[in-house]
Amino acid sequence: MTQFCHDLRNLKEGLVIDNVKWNFQFYFSSDWKFLAICLGFNSAHSKNFCPWCTIDKSQQGDLSKEWKINKEIDKLVEQNNYYKGHIRKPLFDMIPLNHWVPDELHIMLRITDRLWSLVIAELTEYGLFNDTARKIIVEEMKRIKVKFQFWQIQESKTWSYTSLMGNDKIKVLQFFDLSKILSRQRANMIRNLWNKFYELYIKMKDQKTNAEEFQNDAKNWLTLFLTPSEGIPNTQGFKKGLYKPNDMTPYIHVLVHHVSEFMTIHQKWGLKSFSCSAVEKKNHQQVSYFFRKTMKDGGRKSKSSAIIEILEHENRSLFYNYHNVSLNSQKPHKIHIKAENN
Ligand SMILES: [Zn+2]
Numbered sequence: 001m002t003q004f005c006h007d008l009r010n011l012k013e014g015l016v017i018d019n020v021k022w023n024f025q026f027y028f029s030s031d032w033k034f035l036a037i038c039l040g041f042n043s044a045h046s047k048n049f050c051p052w053c054t055i056d057k058s059q060q061g062d063l064s065k066e067w068k069i070n071k072e073i074d075k076l077v078e079q080n081n082y083y084k085g086h087i088r089k090p091l092f093d094m095i096p097l098n099h100w101v102p103d104e105l106h107i108m109l110r111i112t113d114r115l116w117s118l119v120i121a122e123l124t125e126y127g128l129f130n131d132t133a134r135k136i137i138v139e140e141m142k143r144i145k146v147k148f149q150f151w152q153i154q155e156s157k158t159w160s161y162t163s164l165m166g167n168d169k170i171k172v173l174q175f176f177d178l179s180k181i182l183s184r185q186r187a188n189m190i191r192n193l194w195n196k197f198y199e200l201y202i203k204m205k206d207q208k209t210n211a212e213e214f215q216n217d218a219k220n221w222l223t224l225f226l227t228p229s230e231g232i233p234n235t236q237g238f239k240k241g242l243y244k245p246n247d248m249t250p251y252i253h254v255l256v257h258h259v260s261e262f263m264t265i266h267q268k269w270g271l272k273s274f275s276c277s278a279v280e281k282k283n284h285q286q287v288s289y290f291f292r293k294t295m296k297d298g299g300r301k302s303k304s305s306a307i308i309e310i311l312e313h314e315n316r317s318l319f320y321n322y323h324n325v326s327l328n329s330q331k332p333h334k335i336h337i338k339a340e341n342n
């Protein structure tokens with residue numbers, strides 16, 4: 001790792017090839033966990049959660065506040081804990097913080113997860129998360145062509161459910177009919193919030209989106225997300241709102257306060273260029289292969305580690321692909337030949 005960072009630092013000074021000097025710009029994009037590790041930053045659940053600005057959790061719901069990137073990587077190089085929440089020396093100190101780009105895919109995945117779990121929490125709160133509701137949810141998922149199941153964890157008796165892939169999450173976000181499990185009025189309210197988030201997601205990936213407009217739309221969306229209740233519960237005229245600042249995930253803060261800024265800085269490329277979806281897909285393929293084919297490092301006879309098995313498998317596939325070798329070898333057939341007794 002030290003050597004790698006050393007090489008990166010050298011590369012940043014530029015490279016002369018045939019009397020032409022090449023300059024390099026580095027960018028970093030990953031999911032939250034990996035980004036936090038590489039920055040030497042604490043977890044997303046802590047009070048100081050934002051890698052880019054100095055907000056703390058109690059300020060999340062304050063809609064009047066504007067947050068821009070206000071940390072500098074050089075300050076962290078000088079002093080690893082210069083900002084609250086930073087605990088170790090950043091690994092890639094040659095990359096300025098405005099080149100650590102949040103990933104649009106993970107913004108969509110994690111915020112959709114949150115929106116979904118808030119609906120489940122609401123059903124649970126009203127004692128409606130029962131076998132009937134679970135059956136309806138599974139049927140509705142079937143209708144929108146998403147494979148989905150619930151199962152109960154033995155010890156804790158809590159219910160777990162299928163973790164969906166990105167494209168299935170988008171189907172749920174767009175098409176899941178909430179009125180099947182919630183009152184018509186409640187369903188409409190939450191559906192509207194989901195639709196507007198889907199629109200933001202599409203705009204976020206579109207290079208032509210105007211950053212300022214996006215910032216506005218995102219702020220309006222957060223205002224909607226934080227719709228307060230009106231009146232006194234269980235009395236006439238009570239209007240139940242949506243969610244509380246504590247229900248926000250760090251990705252919502254990033255969506256509302258930093259995405260538009262990154263759009264402006266990196267407009268040349270568009271945020272989609274920094275998307276992790278290709279890496280994520282590869283990870284998914286490797287994980288599936290791990291569970292289907294390898295000995296999961298547990299087989300006594302396998303001599304190599306699962307990672308090496310996966311890499312070797314990929315290497316073979318590339319070789320076959322490159323040399324046009326067909327992989328569908330025919331299964332052996334049994335042929336019965338009747339002896340004719342003439
Ligand atoms: Zn991920």
Ligand SMILES: [Zn+2]
Binds near residue numbers: 053
């Ligand atoms: Zn921030």
